[in-house]
Amino acid sequence: MNASLAIFFVLAAVAVAAAVSLILQRHPIHSALSLIVVMVALAGLYLLMGAEFVAAVQIIVYGGAVMVLFVFVIMLLNAGEEEHTNFSKLAAYAGIPMAVAVAGLIAAAITRSTLPPAPDPTALTSTKSLSMLLFQDFVYPFELTSFLILVAILGAIVLAQREDN
Amino acid sequence: MIPTNYYLILSAILFGLGMIAFVFKRNIITIFMAIELMLNAVNLAFVAFSKAFGKSDGEVFVLFVIVVAAAEAAVGLGIIILTARNRRSLNVERVDLLKL
Numbered sequence: 001m002n003a004s005l006a007i008f009f010v011l012a013a014v015a016v017a018a019a020v021s022l023i024l025q026r027h028p029i030h031s032a033l034s035l036i037v038v039m040v041a042l043a044g045l046y047l048l049m050g051a052e053f054v055a056a057v058q059i060i061v062y063g064g065a066v067m068v069l070f071v072f073v074i075m076l077l078n079a080g081e082e083e084h085t086n087f088s089k090l091a092a093y094a095g096i097p098m099a100v101a102v103a104g105l106i107a108a109a110i111t112r113s114t115l116p117p118a119p120d121p122t123a124l125t126s127t128k129s130l131s132m133l134l135f136q137d138f139v140y141p142f143e144l145t146s147f148l149i150l151v152a153i154l155g156a157i158v159l160a161q162r163e164d165n
Numbered sequence: 166m167i168p169t170n171y172y173l174i175l176s177a178i179l180f181g182l183g184m185i186a187f188v189f190k191r192n193i194i195t196i197f198m199a200i201e202l203m204l205n206a207v208n209l210a211f212v213a214f215s216k217a218f219g220k221s222d223g224e225v226f227v228l229f230v231i232v233v234a235a236a237e238a239a240v241g242l243g244i245i246i247l248t249a250r251n252r253r254s255l256n257v258e259r260v261d262l263l264k265l
Contacts, residue, residue: 016175022199028194031190032198042209051212057231062234069242092189095184095185096185099184099185099188100181107173107178111170134225148236149232152239156240160243
């Protein structure tokens with residue numbers, strides 16, 4: 001068992017444990033902190049695969065911006081522990097089999113498929129080649145995302161402002 | 166080296182856990198976080214495929230997914246604030262105006 005495989009298993013275990021913790025925690029702020037751990041572990045996995053730019057963006061945008069937004073809203077709304085309701089039983093009987101079935105189906109399809117052997121970190125796609133691709137082949141989608149963000153900003157402002165009648 | 170399948174199976178596990186959280190949680194903010202978890206699982210699969218096939222296209226898709234997730238978070242949290250203000254609760258089962 002070589003070093004990179006050991007690192008993979010450690011990071012994967014951290015990610016899965018934090019995801020389980022997201023489900024088990026009753027307070028939303030604890031769930032949010034668990035989700036941050038998942039995102040940092042995934043950033044480590046991206047680094048392990050040699051996708052260093054994606055890892056940096058994952059930390060900055062997901063672990064930073066998006067999660068700060070979540071924590072801010074949780075504190076703004078003073079969200080407490082979630083309450084139990086009768087419908088949780090229905091979710092237990094229908095939800096877990098469904099999720100296990102979906103994950104199992106995906107895993108079964110993956111194990112049957114014949115993929116190219118392994119991600120090779122030595123064949124490191126540099127940030128330069130990534131930016132070439134982004135600004136040449138994908139330049140129209142890239143420009144569209146700026147429009148999408150503009151619409152999202154406007155939508156968030158319109159939704160969150162108080163109506164003064 | 167690490168086989169691509171390991172990454173894909175981890176991605177499937179995280180997606181399943183996100184799905185369980187989506188079905189189980191009663192707090193609307195936590196449900197939203199479950200969606201983010203599923204998006205992250207898909208991103209992991211994208212990067213793994215990108216590395217397996219030796220093309221950077223998958224990593225560009227990941228950047229787009231992150232952008233869309235950020236926009237979705239901004240609008241979604243705006244809707245959550247509005248719902249919480251009107252309903253005085255974050256429990257999704259209190260939002261049942263369309264229910265018979």
